[in-house]
Amino acid sequence: MLEKSILRICKQTVKSNILRKYSTKYSIKLDEQVSHAIENNTYKPRKHPGIFKSNNISVPDNIVTSIHNVFQDYPLKAVCEDSKALVNFLYHRHPPAEDREIKEKQKEIENIIINKHAEGKEYDRNEKKNILSKYEPNIRNLLKTQLPQWSSINYTTYTALQYLVSRAAPEYAVLVRIFQELDERYPNFNPRTFFDFGSGVGTGTWAAKLLWEKSLYEYFCVDISSCMNDLADILLKNGYANKPSTVRGLFHRQFLPASNTQYDIVLSAYSLLELPSSNNRFETVLNLWNKTRKFLIIVEQGNSSGFRVTNEARDFILNLPDEKNTAHVFMPCPHDKPCPRFLNDNTPCNFEVSYRTLPLLGSSEYHRERYSYVVLQKSPRNENDVSWPRIVRPTLVKSKHTICRLCTSKGTLEEVIFTASKHGKTSYHCARASKWGDLLPITIEPKS
Structure with missing residues (x-):
């Protein structure tokens, strides 16, 4: 004792x-x-x-009804089962390896091969070249296994349906959570126009309509997949192509318009990892920033890859040289300095939201989704803003x-x-x- x-x-x-x-x-x-x-x-x-409460967010009832109507012509159970592989692929996706990374890794592998082959001998440049030529297939295989492999996704009608049943509910919940805080922290904000890059099945439109239906008169949605655009359009017509849309001022396009028409809210949700290189991402983010009148919102999955490209876009905009395009981080960061999470450890800066799954094969369940995001406002930071x-x-x-x-x-x-x-x-x-x-x-x- x-x-x-x-x-x-x-x-x-x-x-x-x-x-x-x-x-x-x-x-x-x-x-x-x-x-x-x-x-x-x-x-x-x-x-x-x-405190910002947004508990157990559910997809709107009219969208759920539309989904049921769409699946009258498709095998719902098979689509739900096949969607698991798509979800796994999307979650474990990495940004494509850049030329610099490939060259550095190749040089590292070549040095290992030469050192093992040399056994204390000194080789000239031609001898090294002859040795490496024999191991060229091995070098290619090692590069494939040691560097992140990236491939584009061809969203057919069937793949779009897989994306709908697996990703619509969590992505909608994330966007509602972000939009709700934006609406609370920026009172009297009545956006008139909304631009969605990589609009997919339309979750951005659903969330924007929920918050700002009374003020929005234009929803401009861009997605390279015509099948995604068709599905998004049908879901807002009660699931039937010949019905009128429930959203006024809705437009779907496959490519970014060349004009610099500006929109009050510009959104890129779960889209940057679809681009084949960092240069493509920078060009796209700059294009979206030029289309932004008030807020640019970038959202990705809350894993390391999603956080990396989100933070990359954040730093790119904050370091633009054009003084007319002065930006500051409206959410989530209380500062415009380099992200301390990115600098100091190897875990992503992410957040979590609770949502209800789609009630397609029985009752819905409560799940949680992690996400990384940044909301950039097109104005200097006000010294009197709450920080x-x-x-x-x-x-x-x-x-x-x-x-x-x-x-x-x-x-x-x-x-x-x-x-x-x-x-x-x-x-x-x-x-x-x-x-x-x-x-x-x-x-x-x-x-x-």
């Missing part, structure tokens, strides 16, 4: 020392307006303005403390352990109520 008591006291001492170490690392100050509102019972800490830190990992709620991993306005990642004794009850309860992806209404200053 004595040994157990000593062990318990030691654990408590170590735990308190750890808490003391981290909790005194920063000076935490709750936003004055938020503090005043909570003190006057305007709202509770669990409903502070940094609260963003919670970039799940909040760890313990018995008497709460751990928040934050991305701050200084472009750093910080881990703050909140306790009521050190930071005050109001700040502590705000932290406990906040979730992954929320903003925390505080300012963080390192103590001297």
Whole structure:
């Protein structure tokens, strides 16, 4: 019993020392307006303005009805089963290897072959060339296995249906979550025009219509697959080609228009990895930025590949030399500096949303989807804008403390352990109520 008591006291001492170490690392100050509102019972800490709730998002009932009508002519069960391979392929997709990467890897393989073949001898250039010519098939095979392989997808009618049943629900939920926060954080925003690059089955249109149906009068959708465009069009006609569309001002095209007509919202969702090189991605992103009047929104899957191309596009726009096209990150970053997640570790900066699967083969289920995104606003950052830190990992709620991993306005990642004794009850309860992806209404200053 004595040994157990000593062990318990030691654990408590170590735990308190750890808490003391981290909790005194920063000076935490709750936003004055938020503090005043909570003190006057305007709202509770669990409903502070940094929280954005969007639970269990479902595809609209009229779209679900359209999907059922479309599948009167197709084998639904077979399509659902075959879609699993497509989902797996999309999730594990890498950006295509660049010429520089290929040359570096080839040089590395060639050096290994020469060193193994030489056994201490010195070869001149011609001798090395003769040796490598014998191993040319091996070098090609090694390049294929050691570099990410990329291939385009030909979206036929059947492939488009596979994409619909497997990806429509999670992608729609992600876009609704992003659009909802944009709508809340930018009050009185009434976009008139919407441009969707890589529009697919139309999830961007569904989400934009949900938020801004009263103000939008033009939806311009571009997808290189005519089968995708046809399916997206039919889904907005109750599942029948001869019915009128339920969306006014809807246009579908296969290619980006040459004109620089600008749109209030420009969206590229799950499309950049469809492009065959970084140069193609940069050209496309610049084209989309030139078409942007207010917001450019880029969304990809929340894995390493999706985060990489999202961050690549973010940095590209922020570093454009044209002063007329001054940009800043509206969401999710509270800063325009290089992404600290990309610089400091090998995990993606991503977020999570809960959604309901399509009720096609029985009842729907609740799943979660991870995504990486950036919303770029075409204007300089206002010095008076709220720059609260963003919670970039799940909040760890313990018995008497709460751990928040934050991305701050200084472009750093910080881990703050909140306790009521050190930071005050109001700040502590705000932290406990906040979730992954929320903003925390505080300012963080390192103590001297």
